[in-house]
Amino acid sequence: MAGPKYPGFDTLALHAGQSPDPATGSRAVPIYQTTSYVFRDTEHAASLFNMERAGHVYSRISNPTVAVLEERIAALEGGVGAIATASGQAALHLAVATLMGAGGHIVASNSLYGGSHNLLGYTLKRFGIDTTFIDPRNMDAWKKSIRPETRLLFGETLGNPGLDVLDIPAVSAIAHEANVPLLVDATFTTPYLMKPFELGADLLYHSATKFLGGHGVAIGGVLVDSGRFDWEASGKFDLLTAPYEGFHGMDFEEESGTRAFLLRARREGARDFGACMAPMTAFQILQGVETLHLRMPRHVESTRRIVAFLKSNAAVQKVIYPELPEHPDHALAKKLLAKGCGAVFSFEIKGGRPAGKTFIESLRVFSHLANVGDAKSLVIHPATTTHYRMSDADLARAGITGGTVRLSIGLEDPADLVEDLDRALKASQR
Amino acid sequence: MNFAVDGKRAFAYTAAHEPDAKKPTVAFVHGAGLDHSSFGLQSRYFGYHGRNVLAVDLPGHGRSEGPPIPTVAGMADWLCKAVTAPRFSIVGHSMGALVALEAAARHPDRVERIALIGVAYPMRVSEEFLSAAQRNDYAAFDMHTIWGHAPQVPLGANPNPGMWMYGDTQARLERLAPGVLHNDLKACHEYADGLDSAAKVKCPALFILGRRDAMTPVKASRQLAEAIEHSTSVVINFSGHSLMAEAPDATLDALIEFLR
Numbered sequence: 168m169a170g171p172k173y174p175g176f177d178t179l180a181l182h183a184g185q186s187p188d189p190a191t192g193s194r195a196v197p198i199y200q201t202t203s204y205v206f207r208d209t210e211h212a213a214s215l216f217n218m219e220r221a222g223h224v225y226s227r228i229s230n231p232t233v234a235v236l237e238e239r240i241a242a243l244e245g246g247v248g249a250i251a252t253a254s255g256q257a258a259l260h261l262a263v264a265t266l267m268g269a270g271g272h273i274v275a276s277n278s279l280y281g282g283s284h285n286l287l288g289y290t291l292k293r294f295g296i297d298t299t300f301i302d303p304r305n306m307d308a309w310k311k312s313i314r315p316e317t318r319l320l321f322g323e324t325l326g327n328p329g330l331d332v333l334d335i336p337a338v339s340a341i342a343h344e345a346n347v348p349l350l351v352d353a354t355f356t357t358p359y360l361m362k363p364f365e366l367g368a369d370l371l372y373h374s375a376t377k378f379l380g381g382h383g384v385a386i387g388g389v390l391v392d393s394g395r396f397d398w399e400a401s402g403k404f405d406l407l408t409a410p411y412e413g414f415h416g417m418d419f420e421e422e423s424g425t426r427a428f429l430l431r432a433r434r435e436g437a438r439d440f441g442a443c444m445a446p447m448t449a450f451q452i453l454q455g456v457e458t459l460h461l462r463m464p465r466h467v468e469s470t471r472r473i474v475a476f477l478k479s480n481a482a483v484q485k486v487i488y489p490e491l492p493e494h495p496d497h498a499l500a501k502k503l504l505a506k507g508c509g510a511v512f513s514f515e516i517k518g519g520r521p522a523g524k525t526f527i528e529s530l531r532v533f534s535h536l537a538n539v540g541d542a543k544s545l546v547i548h549p550a551t552t553t554h555y556r557m558s559d560a561d562l563a564r565a566g567i568t569g570g571t572v573r574l575s576i577g578l579e580d581p582a583d584l585v586e587d588l589d590r591a592l593k594a595s596q597r
Numbered sequence: 598m599n600f601a602v603d604g605k606r607a608f609a610y611t612a613a614h615e616p617d618a619k620k621p622t623v624a625f626v627h628g629a630g631l632d633h634s635s636f637g638l639q640s641r642y643f644g645y646h647g648r649n650v651l652a653v654d655l656p657g658h659g660r661s662e663g664p665p666i667p668t669v670a671g672m673a674d675w676l677c678k679a680v681t682a683p684r685f686s687i688v689g690h691s692m693g694a695l696v697a698l699e700a701a702a703r704h705p706d707r708v709e710r711i712a713l714i715g716v717a718y719p720m721r722v723s724e725e726f727l728s729a730a731q732r733n734d735y736a737a738f739d740m741h742t743i744w745g746h747a748p749q750v751p752l753g754a755n756p757n758p759g760m761w762m763y764g765d766t767q768a769r770l771e772r773l774a775p776g777v778l779h780n781d782l783k784a785c786h787e788y789a790d791g792l793d794s795a796a797k798v799k800c801p802a803l804f805i806l807g808r809r810d811a812m813t814p815v816k817a818s819r820q821l822a823e824a825i826e827h828s829t830s831v832v833i834n835f836s837g838h839s840l841m842a843e844a845p846d847a848t849l850d851a852l853i854e855f856l857r
Contacts, residue, residue: 171739171740171742171743171744172743173739173743173751173763174751174752178752179751179752182751182752183751183752183761184753184754184755184761185752185753185754186749186752186753186754214642217641217645218638218641219638219639219641219642219645219849220638220642220845220846220849221638221756221757221758221845221846222756222758222846223758229758229759230758231754231758233758233759234754234755234758234759235754237758237759238754238755238759238760238761241759241760241761241764242751242761242763242764245764245767246761246764247760247761247764247765247768248755248757248759248760248761248764248765249759249761250759251759393764393768394764394765394768394769395768395771397772399660410613415613416613417613418613421610421613422610422634422637422641423634423637424632424634424659424769424772425634425765425768425769425772426634426637426760426765429759429760433759
């Protein structure tokens with residue numbers, strides 16, 4: 168036999184999860200726009216419901232088009248499987264709700280997307296799940312914040328807004344020492360730039376709305392399990408290792424140690440919370456995934472060019488990007504993000520809020536909106552939008568100044584992007 | 598279900614049912630380096646359809662205490678101690694199929710039927726694979742994963758929605774203690790009693806084979822099938838060596854028909 172070889176990333180991005188449709192021969196992924204699936208007979212129905220046969224019952228639980236996206240992302244990440252959700256936020260909620268109930272505790276980086284901060288800091292607290300937020304660069308804080316009821320450590324591969332690089336090998340070692348898993352939000356890096364499971368993370372999710380889709384037409388999320396965390400040995404996850412009355416007394420870990428988390432997430436979380444992905448959404452995100460390996464290098468290349476331009480511009484106070492030597496995580500980024508640090512970054516414009524406002528309003532190519540990871544270049548001014556209620560002192564505590572601008576670099580001609588920024592920067596300083 | 602064999606902790610999946618002396622019993626035996634969850638869907642089906650199910654973790658695998666047993670005959674004897682029912686059928690996959698064959702030959706008074714999934718005889722393992730496993734080199738897991746599935750698997754669709762078969766195999770292999778995979782592969786490679794044992798098997802035997810199996814190709818089972826007096830074969834198109842995952846329904850349907 169010849170030596171074994173796995174298909175490359177680019178091939179998986181195009182093929183994983185889908186064979187030509189057996190019914191029609193369709194090469195493209197068909198959109199199975201259906202709520203439900205006809206059973207062959209009552210026996211077949213009963214065995215599908217009781218997980219004795221593989222297949223689809225109802226599209227809230229699984230759908231053939233959505234399953235292609237799930238399998239493809241699991242393949243690109245090197246996980247055992249995935250569940251696609253209505254949004255990235257739904258993926259985070261599903262992960263948390265599968266691992267703990269009231270009384271559970273999470274230790275999370277304080278450098279998070281605002282929506283995640285809201286969910287953990289306010290909303291889940293209402294349901295009895297508490298979160299301690301810590302500085303992700305402080306390993307002692309990770310360790311010291313773990314309590315007997317802690318069930319999860321959580322951070323972003325690249326944090327918000329300071330682009331903190333999460334030291335996944337170090338934080339996962341702390342998590343595993345405490346017998347709890349590490350979940351990461353890998354939205355900014357995608358599997359093209361970083362493979363969190365290879366670094367020690369146990370679970371991850373994406374807001375597929377961003378780079379995975381890349382086109383800004385669909386909201387979605389994907390939760391992926393590495394299958395490597397030993398729930399039984401941990402002794403802290405009765406939800407996965409004890410019979411569950413809500414599903415025929417199933418002990419998920421007994422069914423399969425590697426698939427226990429996804430079994431419960433699908434059989435309980437998808438079934439009961441119902442934050443599923445629509446088949447059309449899965450199709451649209453798949454169109455993006457098929458070119459992820461072509462788009463990401465271009466995103467990074469253009470970002471580097473724009474970072475260099477801004478660094479040398481007199482109107483710019485500071486550029487925050489981990490590839491710059493002055494970034495506190497520069498050395499870590501070189502180690503963990505060898506292919507690049509993504510295409511979302513911040514800079515500070517001289518002149519505070521008024522200059523930031525003028526700058527934004529002078530741009531012609533960049534679109535002013537609340538999103539990142541689009542094929543089109545995007546810009547937002549946190550002090551007048553996402554954080555507009557905050558005083559300058561509160562902004563400073565969040566690492567934001569009145570002049571902070573966040574860019575998401577798209578796939579336009581980079582020369583046009585530089586020209587657009589140059590004109591707006593000049594306008595901001597008048 | 599946790600129990601003990603020769604004073605050592607052992608585990609068998611029972612599909613959440615207590616053993617019932619009035620029901621027929623089916624034991625499931627996994628392949629090299631794997632565990633009871635290889636038979637997830639199929640063992641669950643029989644557990645909910647009138648059978649006592651014992652999908653065992655062989656010693657040193659899954660939740661069963663090691664060390665692993667170095668010979669197929671030793672595994673067969675262990676199985677016949679682990680299953681306390683006076684008579685039972687065995688469904689074995691790959692190495693587990695050799696265990697089923699050997700158990701039927703050595704304990705003919707106890708074994709009623711054997712289903713041999715993804716089996717070959719002799720079950721030679723390449724030097725490259727054996728040597729990587731002996732070094733506990735990850736390359737052995739790669740070979741197991743890639744050769745253990747049909748070529749279309751990484752580019753195709755998993756019948757189990759949202760799951761990635763390669764990832765699941767790798768994750769299971771990574772849980773093994775060092776040396777266990779080598780123990781199993783060596784036991785398969787050195788098993789030399791196949792034809793003698795096949796001649797002793799008097800119970801019905803079913804071969805379930807994958808047309809695209811690269812590890813135990815269909816033709817490599819022929820000699821064994823011919824040597825068993827009451828054997829039949831089912832060949833499943835499009836499946837490789839991991840038939841229970843790659844073709845779960847076809848595998849289950851063949852088992853239902855055979856164990857009826």
